[in-house]
Amino acid sequence: MRHRLLAAAVLSALALPASAADAPDKGSALHCGNLFDSRAGKLVGAHTLVVRDGKIAEVLAGRVEAPANATAIDLSGHTCMAGWTDLHVHLDGESNPQSYSEGFRLDDVDFAFRSVGYAEKTLLAGFTSVRDLGGTVTLHLRDAINQGLIKGPRIWAAGTAIATTGGHADPTNGYNTQLSHLLGPPGPTEGVVNSIDDARRAVRQRYKDGSDVIKITATGGVLSYAKSGDAPQFTVEEVKAIVDTAKDYGYRVAAHAHGEEGMYRAVAGGVTSIEHGTYMSERVMKLMKEKGTWYVPTITAGRFVADKAKIDGYFPDVVRPKAARIGAQIQDTAGRAYRNGVKIAFGTDMGVGPHGQNAKEFVYMVEAGMPAAYALQAATIRAAEVLGVDDQGVVEAGKRADIIAMPGDPLADIGNTMKVDFVMKDGVVYREPAR
Template identity: 85%
Template structure:
């Protein structure tokens, strides 16, 4: 009910895009996410929310289409961030806010976070944990608020005491009041529980399943890398998810839990801090994707240096595990593991997602590959073929920025044109 009230409240307060009409985008350069190459001038014709034609050169006077001059900019497919949490954003108050705020408070915050994400060039996201996000997804799809297309996991699936157990850190009185969480709350301890938890996510309206295969950095628990599922439990989650057309993403820092998740058939490993050669070999064998979330690693390592930002039980994990991820990403790329783009924003500030590209390049990943990671690779992880490339018949998700991001990856921070499904949400101010 609270979320329905939220949608009604924001409807009258947010200005929606100025137009969603047929367009002819005159692009100075066009990044081809299939080849990873930057092409010369092209005209992209958009009709009914889809790319109708992609024409070489500048083609004037396209019939019944409004011209949009991006001749001094680089165009490309809208980006996808495969790991966000739009219902929250890290701060020193984050741990106490869970006791003081209601879901509707987080829902109102998520509206602003979603808009910032879209305006930064991210036309799609995969939200891997947050009960308000399925409702935010629906509000965006209904045109009530501005934001990216969302694949929402809802509540992640954990084990007792693991990363994602909502009772971690509670005193005995509070723990007694809420009772031990079970599959309905996303906490399992058997293969039967695992099936029930996935089915509950289906009932809740999730689009993807997220499991916490190891401990986590920011959870109120000592271990950040201990394994938290058996292989049989992971296999049952993956098999049950397949029944509903779901893919499974696995949060994982530690080596053993990561190996079990890959062996169990998950689609992607998130974070992967202590990924070993053994895990990389299995990922390549099974075609498992890696979503490094370098931004989150850098962010928590920096904040761990600040007294009072994290609880003391969290601080050493943030300092130790966060700093490891960037080195792992470079090694995984050189090893041939498939990499897709994700930030874990919600840990860091929403709207700053594109900084992940810079961290990927610093890790030794070529700029072209990093851009592919957020376009065509991300579409593969999601299991869709209608986005991630600027081609006839695909969604008209197109962004543009001044400068050449292949020559200077810092240009990704300058996005000033955003189109999603043919609707323009941001235009350059010249």
Template identity: 80%
Template structure:
């Protein structure tokens, strides 16, 4: 990974210059706290922050004015589950053997820009060694992209969803040797602690565990539990020492239950979530990140001969089709829901389709928008974004029309501002 940053430097792009003061004349504004539209407003941005929210048409001295009449302004959106270094294709399984980290780093530059231009000013990257380096390059102004909370290498058990040697033949496996906590593979409480500390050493912002089997891993089971409650608790407790929160990939019921009992912050996917698990999540305050987009994408691709290896194909067909139904049940049950797509499974920049799928699942459009704004900020544990209020980050997205009446408007992003800098405008 020491070569990734120079590779990104070669892709260096100049950040647009931010005006000292900008006045956004918004036709309507989405208040993420109430989930309502509050009418036309003038949003004053100064030094990367929202300085004031004034009545519509207010004159602001020495400000650059941007006309967003006919548009609804919302806080910048956050996707809580992405993989910025990869994108699914029939070649995905062989590329891990043919390509270097530098190749994936170059690709991630394009993926990051597409994500930002789609209205996502923040993301949580849940698994990928390129992500911490991409995060740093974006923060240094070398690359255009969203703010990144990076997990780095996901933590798995031997043979689990994030074991990097799954599908490797015996000769190569012998040469590589069995992966351990340094490589994110654990088999004990002590291993669990070491794996978290290694992620800290590598500069991660959040911890990701694969609490059950996965759809796209080269393994038979997509839902078997893969940690003990004690191992999960060791990960969560150690993560707290470093101020980290823990996200748990989980499809199967038992693995999900163990993850919730172990104290994780969020359950990702949650395919076989039962009433018992939902009740536990409500008791513990555990968040649910549905990733409906990924489920629909893999279920569709499973119909195509040759897209997935045969060991993966039945899992994709069976599990992928269920996630949207689970999201509907979880919402009706009162489980806390935030926004995530598992993008990288599908094409980056297509993240906003998750809004449409959430609405199809019976989640109101206002709740879906809250899931990607104020609720996402709560999952991340930050209070400086997710709302348009004085003193908060000037992360603002504008779409034509009224997204609460026509959620399809989220696919027509016309304006993107991150930290007061305009990256896209009509």
């Protein structure tokens, strides 16, 4: 607890200098060479976007003269669209060969300092919102960003994920017997449950902690210090207890899942989304379509861990075969899910891979067989649906002024998503093209 308070103090100390957000808002007019309509999934030509008080005030066809005193921003060679949302990140860390020892050597304050840079990289890459699915300091990071103390995306934070004993999010995995006996078995407060009552208590603890969303680890995981990456780790009744309790607090539930049986139980239990979904079967896809469950593939993470598994010493021996076997399959699963009509939204699991490179997921989604427009919708309007919000994900009057732009046409070349050079969040410009 002391470390968490210190982490909060660190984030609060990193105050931003005075910016446009502190001055009277005279508004701005963005002259876009093209505009992606995420609701229709198509480009609709040149538009002028008038922004005031953090909201989109007008969306005008063509190049229209800026209102008096408004700041004109020339994006005539660019495609504009709603800011992107990455539904699966971990802003408090980034994979490296020392990751498994850092939890013993570093304090939450160290992770807090790192998270500041990761958050800014993510925002500047065009991701104005993220869903952070498990981290030690991201609840405080969220608050610091909301207070205007540091730069970063809008965060929906899960805080501590919910697991079973030995499950993917059990914080004591890999501890030796002496240390395990010293600390004692973790319980619902630490996010480890073994009964329906435990499941309810864990959700209520997340409410007490200030979480925005609930994450469960419905199966084993790739990077956890445990042998199985796909074994089921909750009963259907436990999942239902989590989902029902989450609804009491207005929460949605995201389920990490690689294995088929655990995935099926999570969908049957009513989760909002399946994350990763490596061994998704026809049976699971059918149930997901029946229940309206979303799929967040995180192809980027799969590609990253499969690549790093080839390097001696990057992962512990217990992790390396899982990374090689499971990581390589996610992209193929995503393609099959798309062809089968499963609803897909955008997520990367960044923190596994390098923050700021989130847009690689667009490229991998298109490689998997999804149209470029579908991939862009997955990170805009579809992501907003997963979050349960209606004030972002589209460029329309009255919505949040989360607007990004990139040179070229991302529908013709999805690689252009890696070239974002204009970022506006809540009407504040954080990045502009070089003049």
